[in-house]
Amino acid sequence: MADTTADQDGIGNTGAGWKPSGPIQLAPINAWPPRPRETLKWLFGFPGYLWPYNAFWLGVTLITWAFLTPPLAAMQTFELWWIGILFARNFAFILLLFGGLHLYFYTFKGQGDGLRFTPKPFATNSRRFLFKDQVRDNIFRALTYAVPIITAYEAVTYWAFANGFLGLFSLDAHPVLFWGWFALLLLLAPVIHAIHFYLGHRLLHARWLYKTVHNVHHRNVEIGPWSGLAMHPVELIIYFSTVVVQWLLALHPVNALYQIHLAAFYPALGHCGHDKLKPGNKLAIDGGNYFHYLHHKYFECNYGGSLAPLDQWFGTFHDGTEEGHARMRERMRAKRAVNG
Numbered sequence: 001m002a003d004t005t006a007d008q009d010g011i012g013n014t015g016a017g018w019k020p021s022g023p024i025q026l027a028p029i030n031a032w033p034p035r036p037r038e039t040l041k042w043l044f045g046f047p048g049y050l051w052p053y054n055a056f057w058l059g060v061t062l063i064t065w066a067f068l069t070p071p072l073a074a075m076q077t078f079e080l081w082w083i084g085i086l087f088a089r090n091f092a093f094i095l096l097l098f099g100g101l102h103l104y105f106y107t108f109k110g111q112g113d114g115l116r117f118t119p120k121p122f123a124t125n126s127r128r129f130l131f132k133d134q135v136r137d138n139i140f141r142a143l144t145y146a147v148p149i150i151t152a153y154e155a156v157t158y159w160a161f162a163n164g165f166l167g168l169f170s171l172d173a174h175p176v177l178f179w180g181w182f183a184l185l186l187l188l189a190p191v192i193h194a195i196h197f198y199l200g201h202r203l204l205h206a207r208w209l210y211k212t213v214h215n216v217h218h219r220n221v222e223i224g225p226w227s228g229l230a231m232h233p234v235e236l237i238i239y240f241s242t243v244v245v246q247w248l249l250a251l252h253p254v255n256a257l258y259q260i261h262l263a264a265f266y267p268a269l270g271h272c273g274h275d276k277l278k279p280g281n282k283l284a285i286d287g288g289n290y291f292h293y294l295h296h297k298y299f300e301c302n303y304g305g306s307l308a309p310l311d312q313w314f315g316t317f318h319d320g321t322e323e324g325h326a327r328m329r330e331r332m333r334a335k336r337a338v339n340g
């Protein structure tokens with residue numbers, strides 16, 4: 001398959017792993033002064049905010065709702081049969097997506113190792129991981145902790161909508177308002193995810209939460225798709241609580257399902273450990289993967305993503321350049337000085 005060295009947007013693979021050459025850019029919507037043309041192109045162009053990934057995940061959500069979810073009226077009371085259906089299809093989704101990407105990148109080396117951020121193999125015979133094996137640990141955590149927690153959030157959401165505890169307006173009374181709000185919340189879901197993820201992630205780096213909970217995720221210094229949902233159950237509960245924002249705002253369960261799906265699916269690509277899904281083509285989203293890779297490498301930077309400017313505002317943005325490294329070192333020195 002693709003052999004990748006110097007022709008990509010990077011400094012080449014020198015044996016220490018692939019490193020994109022340019023600084024990581026935030027999404028153009030964060031530019032100041034505003035760059036309207038660039039922002040519009042990013043919003044509606046390809047690749048951009050909607051295309052291909054968010055639109056693809058929305059398609060998955062709509063198909064899931066239409067064909068793979070029991071009717072809302074049947075979910076007024078918690079019953080094992082419909083919760084079992086949700087569980088089975090969530091299990092299948094995670095297995096297919098995370099397992100598929102792992103097979104593609106790491107088993108069959110679908111893109112070689114030229115664009116991998118690190119040359120190191122996944123840990124084996126390591127006491128840091130369950131079964132002393134990083135990949136098995138990651139798979140186990142994703143399937144036995146993440147899938148039930150995703151399913152629980154989803155089941156509670158449908159139950160609450162089915163009983164009228166969620167959803168402010170009826171479709172009959174305010175159809176224009178209803179569908180306008182529905183579309184707006186779909187458009188905003190990735191932004192809601194980005195902001196919630198940043199805040200929850202900063203919380204998880206508080207000393208006691210890091211020690212007891214978040215370090216499970218950070219045992220993965222080399223990352224692969226399965227590392228994405230390899231989290232402590234408490235972290236999973238915090239991470240997927242992004243759907244609570246939709247509980248407060250949404251009028252239709254699909255908004256909540258899309259929010260859950262983004263949280264469930266993003267980490268697969270976010271942790272694939274390779275630059276660009278396919279070198280040389282347009283299926284790349286502004287260095288987002290490298291952005292989070294740097295968080296796993298340096299811990300105290302890049303808590304969010306490139307969609308919202310929160311890392312910049314709070315001084316934790318690492319753009320991947322030498323100056324970025326220097327800024328981070330300076331920040332750590334200052335922090336040590338404050339802490340004595």
Ligand SMILES: [Zn+2]
Pocket residue numbers: 217227228271292296
């Ligand atoms: Zn991570």
Ligand SMILES: [Zn+2]
Pocket residue numbers: 201205214218295299
């Ligand atoms: Zn972290």
